[in-house]
Amino acid sequence: xxxxxxxxxxxxxxxxxxxxxxxxxxxxxxxxxxxxxxxxxxxxxxxxxxxxxxxxxxxxxxxxxxxxxxxx
Numbered sequence: 177x178x179x180x181x182x183x184x185x186x187x188x189x190x191x192x193x194x195x196x197x198x199x200x201x202x203x204x205x206x207x208x209x210x211x212x213x214x215x216x217x218x219x220x221x222x223x224x225x226x227x228x229x230x231x232x233x234x235x236x237x238x239x240x241x242x243x244x245x246x247x248x
Contacts, residue, residue, distance in 0.1 A: 217223040
C-alpha cells in the first residue's frame with residue numbers, strides 16, 4: 177500500500193490572461209534632515225515686520241522719525 181497520490185489526468189490549467197496590476201507609486205521616503213537648516217518666515221526681514229523694498233526717501237524719513245532723541 178502506497179500513500180503517494182495517484183497521478184492526475186486533468187489537463188494543465190492555462191496561464192491567466194488577467195492583466196498585471198499597475199505599478200503603485202513608491203511611498204515617500206523618510207527625510208531625517210535638520211529642520212533648523214531651513215529658513216523660517218521669522219528669519220527674514222519681512223517676518224520681523226520690515227516693509228518690502230521701498231524708495232530711499234521713505235527709508236530716510238523712517239530712519240529720522242524713529243531715531244531716539246539722544247542720537248540727534
